[in-house]
Structure formats: C-alpha cells, structure tokens
Amino acid sequence: MFRIDRLTLAEGEKIGVIGQNGAGKSTLLGIMAGKVQPEEGYVSRYCKFSSITQLDSLEDIRQMVNPVVGRQFATRRNYTDFMSGGERTRYKIAAALSEESSLLFADEPSANLDIKGTALLQSKLQQFAGALVVVSHDRELLDAVCTGIWELEDGEVKVYRGNYTSYCRQKETEQKRREREYENYIQEKNQLEVAIVDRKSRSASTRKTPKRMGNSEARLHKMGDQKAKANLNKAVKSLESRLDKLAIKEKPKESLAVAFDFANTGGLYSKVVVRGEKISKKFGNRVIFEAAEFSLLKGQKVALLGDNGCGKTTLLNMIDKREASIYVSAKARIGYFRQGMDDLELNKSVLDNIMATTIYEEGIIRNLLAQLLFRREDVFKQACILSGGERTRVGLAKIIASEANVLFLDEPTNYLDLPSVEALETVLSAYQGTMLFVSHDRQFIDKVATHLMIIESGKLSLLQGNYSQYINHQNDAKNNKTQEEQIILDYRLSEVLSRLSVAKEKEKVAQLEREYHELLARTRQ
Structure with missing residues (x-):
C-alpha cells in the first residue's frame, strides 16, 4: 500500500x-x-x-x-x-x-x-x-x-x-514548478532531436568527388569533405549523448477547469419553490417541529443547520413527501440525495449508470464525471467494484445530471476524501438552481451556501450569508451583550460606592460592601 x-x-x-x-x-x-x-x-x-x-x-x-x-x-x-x-x-x-x-x-x-x-x-x-x-x-x-x-x-x-491551507499553497507551487520543468524538458528534447536530424542530413548529403576532377584536386576535395563529414558525425554523437543524458520529466497531471453547463436549472417560474406553514412533527413524546414556518425561494442555496437529532433529515423527507403542511411548486422537480443512498446498478459501469437516467449527452456527462474525479478509463469501472466514496460521487452525479431543477442533498460529503469534497464544491458552486442541503463541513457550507436555515427549539429561521458570516454575527452579538453587561455592572458599582460613602449604619455598610465585592468579582470574570 x-x-x-x-x-x-x-x-x-x-x-x-x-x-x-x-x-x-x-x-x-x-x-x-x-x-x-x-x-x-x-x-x-x-x-x-x-x-x-x-x-x-x-x-x-x-x-x-x-x-x-x-x-x-x-x-x-x-x-x-x-x-x-x-x-x-x-x-x-x-x-x-x-x-x-x-x-x-x-x-x-x-x-x-x-x-x-x-x-x-x-x-x-x-x-x-x-x-x-x-x-x-x-x-x-x-x-x-x-x-x-x-x-x-x-x-x-x-x-x-x-496547516492545510499552507499545504495547498505548497502543492500549487510544486505543480507550477513541475509544469515549467516539463515544458523546458520538452523544448530542449525537441531542439536536440531537430539538431540531430539536421546534422545527419548534412552528413549524408556531403558531395562526392566530381568525375572530371584531377587526382590532386580530387584528393584535396575528398579530404575536405571527409573532414566535414567527420565533424558532422561527431556532432551527431555529441547531440545523441546529450539527448540520452537528458533527465526525463513526467508530464504533470492536468488541473481540470469547471466547464459543466447546468442547463436544466430552469422551468421554475414561481418565486417560492417550497413553503412550510405551521409544521408540527413529533416522535412519541419528542417534539421535532412545533408550528414552524419557512420559505425556500428560487435560486437560493440553503444549508440546513442544527444539532444532531433536531430534524434536518426529517424536514427533507417531509418536503419530498409533500406533507400537508408543506407547499411545493408544481414545476419543481426534486433530485434527492439521501444518506446511505445506493441505487446503482452494480453490473453497469459508472458512465452507463448515469446515462440511464440523464437528460444530457454523453460528452457533457463525461465532462461532469471528470470534474468529480472520474477521468478517462475510470468512467468504465463497474459499480460493483467502487469504494464508498466513489459510489457517493456517482450518486451525486446522477442527481446533478437528472431532470431535477431543485437539489436536496443530505450529507453529500460523507465518505468523500478531500480532493472529492473540493471537486464537489466546485461543481455545486457553479450550479445556478435551487438547493437545500445538510452538511457538517463548515468550509463546504461557506463555499456553496447563499443562505442558512437554522433549526432550534422546534422552529426554523432563514438567514442570508454563509457559515462564517453567521458565526461572526453571533460573536459580535455576544461581544455587544458582554459590553452592555459591563456597562451595567460599572454603573451598579458606582451606585454602590456612592451609597457606601454616605451610609452610617454598620449593617447597611456591611451589606453594601458584600454587594460591592460580588459586583467586583463579576467584572473580573
């Protein structure tokens, strides 16, 4: 290994x-x-x-x-x-x-x-x-x-x-260096090969002694030609030696640019794609949603966030089943990638599995697969020999390349390695349609989401922006609250000190001193 x-x-x-x-x-x-x-x-x-x-x-x-x-x-x-x-x-x-x-x-x-x-x-x-x-x-x-x-x-x-970001920068530098070295190698190799062909051609075309030339002149001519030919042959051997000693550089793996055309994101004319009103759901005595409401608008890419067990997958399933409390646009065609989804035909290849359900031509599908790291002969792999991560990528490709114009993705990065996650980010960032997805990968959410939907205490709230913006907003709110609390504490300290300065009864003084020390301790926390 x-x-x-x-x-x-x-x-x-x-x-x-x-x-x-x-x-x-x-x-x-x-x-x-x-x-x-x-x-x-x-x-x-x-x-x-x-x-x-x-x-x-x-x-x-x-x-x-x-x-x-x-x-x-x-x-x-x-x-x-x-x-x-x-x-x-x-x-x-x-x-x-x-x-x-x-x-x-x-x-x-x-x-x-x-x-x-x-x-x-x-x-x-x-x-x-x-x-x-x-x-x-x-x-x-x-x-x-x-x-x-x-x-x-x-x-x-x-x-x-x-760290990882530093590693990425170093890898990019290495890639550029390898590309330059390969270009220089190919250029020098071509120059040597052209020079060898030229010297060999000139050596072969060295003129023979003319028939009418006298013996003395012929000897001089022959000596000059043979010397020139020997020099050319010597040059050929020198060039061939340089070519043999030239360090071979392997062609670096090419980085694939994003080129998949999401042509099937249209067909939705209503602004509201999905709407939930007074959603209630419980399992036994456990309440998941209680009179929750939300709207998913056309073109939004929404990350569904919340603690484990709060109801993220439950909400996706409720929408997919069109439960009574949920409205879904008549033109919405939902492509739903579920956790543990594995509906591949194992006796078929990666390419055949997707071509069986896609609306696109083969060339476009192979382009999409290449972006999801199935390149060249990889598209002909049988589904039965794919790893868990490879099956996940094929499942995602099937959803993306289907007739769906709304994507529901439940933990799409599970079982994916880092190159696969970054490839999926690139594809979904280019997607112009409507998307609702669950993920615990913070950078993935930052790269893909335009909005966040937070599940908390059985309610749903929609926020614009990505995860980093949400965290920054929370930290700012926390800092503002801390500053407000500090101002209140300072005011109360000043008030207690003022009362202490005029207090005369021993019990009152002792009470104010205790309060003063308690407030002082809180300001130092």
Missing part, C-alpha cells in the same frame, strides 16, 4: 494525515499505534498514547470518562451498547482525552458530530498539550489545529510544514 523509509513525530507536533480514499491513512495510524503490524520495518514509541478510532468496537477502551470531559461532550462515563453513532463518537473522544496521554492518534474524530461537536473537538485538540496525528476531512479543523501535513500519495508519505 505504501513504503516509508523514515518518519518521525516530535514532541508537541500536530500532524494532519491526508490522501485519497484507499491510500492507507487509517492503516498508517494503526501501524503507529501498534494495532497493525507492518510487513517490514518497525515503529518506536517513547510515551503513553491514546487513540480515537473509526471502528465501532470499543473493547479496547477501559478508561472511564472524566466527568468534566464527559459533560462537555454530553456523554456517559461508561460505554453502553445502546449508543447512537454520534454518542459513540463523543464517548470515544471523551475517553481518549480522559487518559491524559502525551500522544493522541485520531482517525476521523469528527465523523457523526454536528457542527457544535466539531467546534468543541477542534478546541480540545488545539488545547491538547501532547503530540497529535489526526486523519480528517474537515479542512477548518486541519487549518486550526495542525502544524504539519503528511500526504499519502502514490505509496509514499510527503511531509509539509504548516
């Missing part, structure tokens, strides 16, 4: 491991943690370590969760078999952080976490005092936490300093 001559992790380093699905990221972490034995070589560890694994089995976790950490991640102190996927993830994180080790291995720790949970995890990893090796597809986490990136590519590990 991969070969590593030498790889070291220093104290306090925080490393993000990235690479395409199947590159061996989880295997690398397993080898480093001693849970997977390498075919060759060895690993030396010099400190206590803990692990956050992707596997559902938690038999290896014996550590009870620290009560403080457990409360922060809303999990129990002990593992139970009845935990949901999100609860299992939070428990594994809390258990690993409770061990207080000097080294932490984390394999996709943000999987199954909502945005709040991911933000808390990010904060904890930033605060972690030891060394960290984390596999993650969350670019914001990799940017905020990592001091270095290990990239698994073509069976090798490449080491980069800095």
Whole structure:
C-alpha cells in the first residue's frame, strides 16, 4: 500500500494525515499505534498514547470518562451498547482525552458530530498539550489545529510544514514548478532531436568527388569533405549523448477547469419553490417541529443547520413527501440525495449508470464525471467494484445530471476524501438552481451556501450569508451583550460606592460592601 523509509513525530507536533480514499491513512495510524503490524520495518514509541478510532468496537477502551470531559461532550462515563453513532463518537473522544496521554492518534474524530461537536473537538485538540496525528476531512479543523501535513500519495508519505491551507499553497507551487520543468524538458528534447536530424542530413548529403576532377584536386576535395563529414558525425554523437543524458520529466497531471453547463436549472417560474406553514412533527413524546414556518425561494442555496437529532433529515423527507403542511411548486422537480443512498446498478459501469437516467449527452456527462474525479478509463469501472466514496460521487452525479431543477442533498460529503469534497464544491458552486442541503463541513457550507436555515427549539429561521458570516454575527452579538453587561455592572458599582460613602449604619455598610465585592468579582470574570 505504501513504503516509508523514515518518519518521525516530535514532541508537541500536530500532524494532519491526508490522501485519497484507499491510500492507507487509517492503516498508517494503526501501524503507529501498534494495532497493525507492518510487513517490514518497525515503529518506536517513547510515551503513553491514546487513540480515537473509526471502528465501532470499543473493547479496547477501559478508561472511564472524566466527568468534566464527559459533560462537555454530553456523554456517559461508561460505554453502553445502546449508543447512537454520534454518542459513540463523543464517548470515544471523551475517553481518549480522559487518559491524559502525551500522544493522541485520531482517525476521523469528527465523523457523526454536528457542527457544535466539531467546534468543541477542534478546541480540545488545539488545547491538547501532547503530540497529535489526526486523519480528517474537515479542512477548518486541519487549518486550526495542525502544524504539519503528511500526504499519502502514490505509496509514499510527503511531509509539509504548516496547516492545510499552507499545504495547498505548497502543492500549487510544486505543480507550477513541475509544469515549467516539463515544458523546458520538452523544448530542449525537441531542439536536440531537430539538431540531430539536421546534422545527419548534412552528413549524408556531403558531395562526392566530381568525375572530371584531377587526382590532386580530387584528393584535396575528398579530404575536405571527409573532414566535414567527420565533424558532422561527431556532432551527431555529441547531440545523441546529450539527448540520452537528458533527465526525463513526467508530464504533470492536468488541473481540470469547471466547464459543466447546468442547463436544466430552469422551468421554475414561481418565486417560492417550497413553503412550510405551521409544521408540527413529533416522535412519541419528542417534539421535532412545533408550528414552524419557512420559505425556500428560487435560486437560493440553503444549508440546513442544527444539532444532531433536531430534524434536518426529517424536514427533507417531509418536503419530498409533500406533507400537508408543506407547499411545493408544481414545476419543481426534486433530485434527492439521501444518506446511505445506493441505487446503482452494480453490473453497469459508472458512465452507463448515469446515462440511464440523464437528460444530457454523453460528452457533457463525461465532462461532469471528470470534474468529480472520474477521468478517462475510470468512467468504465463497474459499480460493483467502487469504494464508498466513489459510489457517493456517482450518486451525486446522477442527481446533478437528472431532470431535477431543485437539489436536496443530505450529507453529500460523507465518505468523500478531500480532493472529492473540493471537486464537489466546485461543481455545486457553479450550479445556478435551487438547493437545500445538510452538511457538517463548515468550509463546504461557506463555499456553496447563499443562505442558512437554522433549526432550534422546534422552529426554523432563514438567514442570508454563509457559515462564517453567521458565526461572526453571533460573536459580535455576544461581544455587544458582554459590553452592555459591563456597562451595567460599572454603573451598579458606582451606585454602590456612592451609597457606601454616605451610609452610617454598620449593617447597611456591611451589606453594601458584600454587594460591592460580588459586583467586583463579576467584572473580573
């Protein structure tokens, strides 16, 4: 799968491991943690370590969760078999952080976490005092936490300093350098080949001695011609030697520009595509929505946000089923990508699966597939041999290339590696139609969404802007509230001091002093 001559992790380093699905990221972490034995070589560890694994089995976790950490991640102190996927993830994180080790291995720790949970995890990893090796597809986490990136590519590990954004800049610089080197190589190779052909042609066309020429003149002519021919042949050998010694440069992989034409985003004439009025929904005693209302307008790309279990997928299903409390435009043709969706015909190729349901010509579909990283012969892969991430990309391509003019996407980035997520971002950013999607990937939301729909306490609220703008607005509101509270505290302190200056009764003075010290303590919090 991969070969590593030498790889070291220093104290306090925080490393993000990235690479395409199947590159061996989880295997690398397993080898480093001693849970997977390498075919060759060895690993030396010099400190206590803990692990956050992707596997559902938690038999290896014996550590009870620290009560403080457990409360922060809303999990129990002990593992139970009845935990949901999100609860299992939070428990594994809390258990690993409770061990207080000097080294932490984390394999996709943000999987199954909502945005709040991911933000808390990010904060904890930033605060972690030891060394960290984390596999993650969350670019914001990799940017905020990592001091270095290990990239698994073509069976090798490449080491980069800095966070994920820094890695991207370095990769871009490398790509440009390789392109320049390849261009220079091709130019020099062509020049040498042309020069060799020219010298050989001139050598072959060296004139023979004319028949009427005398013997003396013929000898002189022959000597001059033979000397010129020898020089030309010598030049040919020198050029051929240079050509043989010329370092071969492989042609770099080409970056594909966005060129997919979303021709089927029209057909909607009403401004309101979907509207919900007095939506109510509950499962048993658990209320999901209570008299909630919303409108999805034509052309909006809306990210549906909320805590795990708040009803994001439930709302998508209610709209898709056209439940009584929901209006859907008669011209709306909804393409719905569901979590775990897998309706591919396994005996057919990637291309044939999409051509069976698309309204586009094959050339346009192959262009779309290329943008989703199915290039050249990849489009002829049988669906039965595709990985989970590849099946997700084919499912997304089927929805995008269908007759749908409204897209519903439920966690479309699940099972995708970083190149696939970024490719999907590029395609959906170019989409001009109406979209409602669920995602916990903060950068994906920033790149794609024009609006946010927040689910909170059974209600729905629509906000313009992306996730970063929403967070900035929340922080500004929090800061303003803090400033207002500080002004009120300062005013009350001044008032208490004024009353203290004129108070004469001992009990009154003692009461005012207690109040003064309580207010003073609050101002220092």
